[in-house]
Amino acid sequence: MEIKPRILIAKPGLDGHDRGAKVVARALRDAGMEVIYTGLRQTPEMIVESALQEDADAIGLSILSGAHLPLVARIMELLTENEMDDVPVFLGGIIPPDDIPTLQGMGVAGIFGPGASTQEIVHFINDTLAAAQGDRAV
């Protein structure tokens, strides 16, 4: 049986619209993934708890508030605390180029700006999960 990737999509921070997150969620569903959509205004604690209960294979965050650095830092910290460092995190939204190296340094596996196509994101997830599976098999 083909195993479906389970992807958690969350919208941390206080800004109030989740159009982008929903577009990505639908695209991933249409690519055959099981997408757990958690909605607006998620705290880092809520996101990591959901990812844990849902046994998510990857976590996608949509952040438009500008607070990406502290939010992502906290989420990565919580993932480590819960021994979930192996769950790849990807990020979408408006991210200033200067912050990208910092985010990558925190362990963010993929960063997608407003211009990124959903196809790119689908490919990224498929490749990342395939690589992770390869690692595990070794």
Added chain:
Amino acid sequence: MNELIAGVLDGRARAIARLLTLVENSESAAETAVTALYPHTGQAHIIGITGPPGSGKSTLVNEIAKRLRQQGQRVGILAIDPSSPFTGGALLGDRVRMRDLAGDSGVFIRSMASRGSLGGLAQATWAAIKVLDAAGFAKILVETVGAGQAEVDIARAAHTTLVVEAPGMGDDVQAFKAGILEIADILVVNKADRPGSERVVRSLELMLHLGPMGGTRHHGRILTATIPAANGTSSGWQIPVLPATASEGRGTAELVTQIQQHLAHLQMSGEWQEREQERCRHELRQLLQMRLLARLDTAVSQNEQDALVTAVAAREIDPYTAVRQLLNHFPANHEVSGKSASTT
């Protein structure tokens, strides 16, 4: 696997989550897990929540769980949403309405895709319930795929079935036609803040009174269709029709009271055992069906099966003859029937 089983029995969230994934993805993992966990199951009160899409099931689950938590009960939640028949993907959005439960280690929420199952549950839901049961959740809330139809499966899987209606969800008679009343232990008319809700309450009450049981139902007419009632008397449970406004938490205290009363009723009337019996019977037959088909697939190649299908489609042979030919390939078939014939 052994480590995960131990973790589940300890109630550790990570182990529960991992085992649920295994059980969902692999039939043989489900077998191993259920075999190990089964002696630790049977404690939980399983509550099904079904009803049309958007009627407020998830919002109600959120409210019910909050109240059960106030009573100190640990709550496990399985929320099923449909898989796309075309891509196999799924958008599981029930958690959006359950955010009040975040940060409480006495609650475990898991979203499940239906993966092609039609009855409102996923095939793995039955095993997933056992995982949560063994993990020590006293109450397990199972939200079905939103459907206008009566979801008989949930009534089989649950001890207490809530059917959620709301005003403006199609004409009231439809609920009756779809057999909703046959599976409900408790009827909830949600969105009581909306116009028309009183009319929905009244028409449901009327239907209950007009029904063959006059509002008192022998436990699940559908459920017991195959077994005669032990004594033929009605079990005496009055199906309540409860208005609620889940989004504001109104009516949900009474709802939880009724859920607890239904549990007490099941236990005192002996219906709990009857339902367990019926549930196990159904589950056994489901498993048997699956395993027999799997055996057939081992005995007869896909090509051979395809050739038979083609022959039936071409009207070269009829479906009965095709099935007889398949059964002839079935090595165990002769043996089993031969043996049982000689011993009886």
